[in-house]
Amino acid sequence: MAQRIPEELIEEIRSQADIVDVISSYMQLTKRGRNYFGLCPFHGEQTPSFSVSTEKQIFHCFGCGAGGNAITFLMDIENLSFQEAVRKLGDQVGVHVEVSSSEAQHRLTTETSPEEERMKEAHILAAQYFQHLLLNTEEGEEGLRYLEGRGFTQEMIKTYGIGFSMPHWESLTTLLHQKGFTYEELEQSGLSIRREDGSGYFDRFRSRIMFPIRDDTGKIIAFSGRILEADKEQAKYMNSPESLIFRKSEVLYNLDQARPIVRKERKLIIFEGFMDVLAAKNVGVHHGVATMGTSLTPQHIQKIKRITNHIIVCYDGDHAGFEAAKRAAEMLHAENLTVEVATLPAGMDPDEYIRNNGAEAFQNQVIAEPLSYISFMMMYAKRNKNFQYPNDVQQYADEALSYLTSGVSPIERELYVKRISEETQVSVETLQGQLRLKEAQKQERSQTNLNTRYEQEQPMQQAVQPKRVYTAIDRAERLLLAHLLHSIDVADDFREHQEGAPFVREDYLAIYVHLMGFYESHEKADYQRFAEIVEDRELRKIVMEAALVDRDPDHKDEEIADCLKQVKKFKIQQQIADKTHALQEAEQLHDLKSAIALSQEIIDLKKSLAVF
Numbered sequence: 323m324a325q326r327i328p329e330e331l332i333e334e335i336r337s338q339a340d341i342v343d344v345i346s347s348y349m350q351l352t353k354r355g356r357n358y359f360g361l362c363p364f365h366g367e368q369t370p371s372f373s374v375s376t377e378k379q380i381f382h383c384f385g386c387g388a389g390g391n392a393i394t395f396l397m398d399i400e401n402l403s404f405q406e407a408v409r410k411l412g413d414q415v416g417v418h419v420e421v422s423s424s425e426a427q428h429r430l431t432t433e434t435s436p437e438e439e440r441m442k443e444a445h446i447l448a449a450q451y452f453q454h455l456l457l458n459t460e461e462g463e464e465g466l467r468y469l470e471g472r473g474f475t476q477e478m479i480k481t482y483g484i485g486f487s488m489p490h491w492e493s494l495t496t497l498l499h500q501k502g503f504t505y506e507e508l509e510q511s512g513l514s515i516r517r518e519d520g521s522g523y524f525d526r527f528r529s530r531i532m533f534p535i536r537d538d539t540g541k542i543i544a545f546s547g548r549i550l551e552a553d554k555e556q557a558k559y560m561n562s563p564e565s566l567i568f569r570k571s572e573v574l575y576n577l578d579q580a581r582p583i584v585r586k587e588r589k590l591i592i593f594e595g596f597m598d599v600l601a602a603k604n605v606g607v608h609h610g611v612a613t614m615g616t617s618l619t620p621q622h623i624q625k626i627k628r629i630t631n632h633i634i635v636c637y638d639g640d641h642a643g644f645e646a647a648k649r650a651a652e653m654l655h656a657e658n659l660t661v662e663v664a665t666l667p668a669g670m671d672p673d674e675y676i677r678n679n680g681a682e683a684f685q686n687q688v689i690a691e692p693l694s695y696i697s698f699m700m701m702y703a704k705r706n707k708n709f710q711y712p713n714d715v716q717q718y719a720d721e722a723l724s725y726l727t728s729g730v731s732p733i734e735r736e737l738y739v740k741r742i743s744e745e746t747q748v749s750v751e752t753l754q755g756q757l758r759l760k761e762a763q764k765q766e767r768s769q770t771n772l773n774t775r776y777e778q779e780q781p782m783q784q785a786v787q788p789k790r791v792y793t794a795i796d797r798a799e800r801l802l803l804a805h806l807l808h809s810i811d812v813a814d815d816f817r818e819h820q821e822g823a824p825f826v827r828e829d830y831l832a833i834y835v836h837l838m839g840f841y842e843s844h845e846k847a848d849y850q851r852f853a854e855i856v857e858d859r860e861l862r863k864i865v866m867e868a869a870l871v872d873r874d875p876d877h878k879d880e881e882i883a884d885c886l887k888q889v890k891k892f893k894i895q896q897q898i899a900d901k902t903h904a905l906q907e908a909e910q911l912h913d914l915k916s917a918i919a920l921s922q923e924i925i926d927l928k929k930s931l932a933v934f
Contacts, residue, residue, distance in 0.1 A: 327408055327419060332851070335408060336393065338415040341379045344392040347582050348399055349628035361628050363399060364388045380850065382866060388859075389866025391850045398862075400539040404854055441511040441567045444503055445534075445542040448494060448513055452485025452532040452545075462486040464550055465531045473604055473677070482600060483534040487527040487547060494525045512544065512562040530560065533596060535568070535614060538625070540578040544568040546596060546614070559595075561615050571619045574611040574626075575599055581629055583609040589632040591664075591689065592618065592650060593672060594643060598636070601673040605681030607689060610636075618650040623657055632660045634692050639666035639675075648702050655695050655729075662692035665701075696725045696738060704745075715746045723757050727764045798888035799830045803868040805882055806837060807849040812882065813841050824885075826892055833861055891931065898927050 342351060342358055351358040351374060362372035362383040371385040382389040388398065396407040409419040456462040456469075456479065465486040469479060478484075487494065495514045499505060505523045508514035514523040530547030537543050544562035562568055575596040584590045591610040593599050599610045613622060626633060635650050637643040647663055654661045666675050666688065676684045693701065703721035707714040722742050726735050739757065743750045792800075802824060805812045816824060817838070825831050833856070840852050849869040856862045874881055901924050908917040 327405060329851075331412075331417070331419065332393075332408060332854075335412045335415055335417050335419070336379075336391065336850075338417065339392045339411050340376070341381065341392040341395070342374055342376055344411065344414070345374055345381060345395055347585055350630055361624070362386060362388065363628055366624060380866070382870060387863040387867055389870070390853050390862060393854050394862060397854075398859055435566070437507075437510070438566050440503070440507055441565060442541050442543065444498055444508065444511045444513060445544070445567075447498060447501060448545070449483050449485060449532075449534050449542050451494060451497060452487055453480070453483060454485070455488060456484065456486035456531075461488055468531065468550060473601075478604060483542070485532040485534075487525065487530050487532050489529040491524040491528065492522075494527070495523050510565060512565050512568065526562070527560065533600075535562070535573065535575060535596070536578050537567070537573065538577050538581075543573070544614075548597075559615075570614045570616045572621045572625075573614050574622055575614055576603075576611050577625065580609050580611050584630050588630060589634060590626060590630050591634045591636055592626075594637040594646060595671070598672040601676050602684070602689075605676055605684060607685060617646065618653055620653075623653060623659075626654075627657060627659065631658075632662075634662045634664050634689065636664040636666070636672055636688065636692075638671040639668050643671070644702070644705075648699070651695055651698060658729075661695040663695070663698040664688045664692040665698070696730065696734075699725045700738070700742075709746065715748070719746050719748055719753065719756070723753065723760055726757060727761050794888055795826065795892045798885040798892075799825055799827065800864075800868050800871055801873065801881060802885040802889070803830060803833065803864070804871045804873050805878060805885075806834070807852065807865065807869050808847050808873065809878070810841050810845070810847045812878070813838065813847075824889055826889060826896070829861055829864055832858075833865060836861075894927055894931055898924055901927070 345351060345358075345360075349360050349363050349372075351360045352370070353359075356375070356377065358374040358376070359370040360372050360374075361367055361370050362385055364383065365386040365388075367385050372381065372383045372388075374381045380389065380391050381395060390398070393404070393407045393411055396402055396410055397404060400407075400410075402410065405419075412419040456465055457476070462485075466479075469484065474482075474484070495505070495508060498508055498513065505514065505516075509516055509523060513526055515526050516523050527545060527547040529551075530549050533546045533548070534542045535544040535546060544565075544567075546559055546561045548559050549556055561570075564570060576599045580590065587609045589609065591602070591607065593602065593610050593612040596612045596614070599612045602608075602610045613619075633654050635647050635654070637647040637650070643666075651661050651663055666672065670678070672684070672688075675688065679687075700722045703718050707718050709715050709718070719742055722738075726738055730738070735757070739750055739753050742748070743753055806816070823831050823834050825834050836856060837852060840855065841847075844851070849865065853862050853865050853869075856865055901920050905917055905920040905924065908920060
């Protein structure tokens with residue numbers, strides 16, 4: 323049974339917390355007028371429709387309907403129970419809340435499936451087992467020595483959750499099976515593999531240093547295992563396979579821990595591998611993330627855009643890293659983000675650079691001195707070109723000028739043109755003339771593409787995302803719920819004079835039952851407090867949309883009467899539809915008596931609609 327937190331304590335925490343501060347630690351907000359706006363973290367969107375009100379201390383997304391206060395935001399964004407969300411928010415404002423360990427593992431929301439929860443539970447146990455082997459067994463000594471040689475202290479190892487997998491074929495599989503997990507569950511989790519002959523299952527990871535991979539909220543969803551001994555037949559690093567909980571195109575390693583640091587530093591560093599992230603953290607650079615064995619994806623960029631618009635790309639110094647950095651920088655720049663690229667000496671990755679040159683050099687000469695996007699792209703354009711050849715000079719100048727056609731201030735444009743002139747010995751006047759021509763061509767292409775895209779995509783967009791049309795019953799039930807949420811007197815009047823629930827649709831009926839129970843233990847209306855106890859996120863959306871709907875308190879009774887009349891009309895229409903269907907069945911069965919009775923009932927019901 324859920325542990326009850328005193329109402330006074332909940333109110334104290336809620337009153338001390340600023341919803342903008344809470345939400346800003348998860349996403350980027352921009353002030354517009356009296357409210358703040360950002361990209362909704364609960365659905366994909368390109369235009370910010372997520373609004374945060376400091377006056378009301380609530381948030382609302384005009385796109386997907388999500389809404390609530392600081393507590394419900396934590397419930398939704400981290401899949402926490404109400405008690406856990408209150409405790410987390412309490413920690414942030416300095417108010418301690420006691421929650422039992424069993425409650426700490428309980429989740430009230432329905433976003434995560436039971437299968438996903440089981441997978442995460444298996445990964446938690448696996449991580450604990452791996453770390454125990456690394457720190458407390460002879461088998462783990464070699465892995466421990468390797469990590470210590472790379473600069474990892476035991477405190478770091480515990481903080482990062484690093485462990486070691488046994489060389490045995492079935493140690494983890496056997497352990498987790500004894501803990502109640504089926505072999506099929508372990509296979510779906512990616513922790514075990516089914517033998518080809520069907521005779522059993524064995525561990526996916528063996529004799530490897532194990533690095534947990536966490537999702538945006540810090541839950542372990544996968545592992546990356548590093549082999550200790552060089553073996554040409556085995557990959558140095560092996561990641562968990564994709565599963566219900568691990569999708570490489572969406573996961574950014576260390577995002578859960580980097581997010582508050584990114585907010586403070588106002589920039590995020592993208593590394594190529596998770597070991598680079600850990601190496602950077604070991605020398606005090608904590609706002610880095612990495613993709614997991616995949617290139618940067620649009621899904622990754624959407625997550626990044628929600629928390630910052632300033633990114634530093636720090637990839638390996640080899641050819642592959644240079645190419646990957648260019649692709650990532652172009653993708654980020656296309657999203658109108660501020661992009662810089664921190665370059666490394668040829669052949670070095672960040673981990674190697676730190677070990678060879680030290681923390682201070684990495685912080686001051688690499689991270690603190692990145693190239694601007696244009697400078698990096700000009701450097702890329704210059705690669706493998708010999709300016710002794712006119713063709714190479716022309717090609718470089720053409721590529722370099724193409725980066726100056728948009729998003730560059732007049733001063734920057736002049737400085738870069740002078741730089742290109744010095745590099746190529748082409749006059750500034752000639753380069754400026756070529757740049758004006760490129761700008762005109764680009765503007766013409768943009769306008770043509772815009773017109774074409776508008777003509778082709780506008781009908782499709784309208785079909786895919788039609789504006790929601792509210793029916794009469796939609797408006798009536800929503801307004802009725804609004805009055806109930808804002809007045810306990812309306813609820814008391816309903817109890818006394820209404821027979822049955824004043825709603826017809828199941829979601830509203832469920833909310834009504836919860837609300838009547840809420841008013842039995844609360845002396846006044848408080849829609850925010852009520853939203854906190856609504857377990858289902860979709861129902862909570864309905865509550866918040868209704869709470870924000872326009873009402874006329876001066877004509878409350880008239881509005882409620884109109885709503886109830888509409889609900890009663892809808893019920894009669896439903897009865898007519900049900901009886902018409904029954905009449906058709908009776909006629910097909912040649913049940914004349916029932917058909918006559920049903921016909922008369924339908925006539926009477928239609929007559930009763932005349933009063934509306």
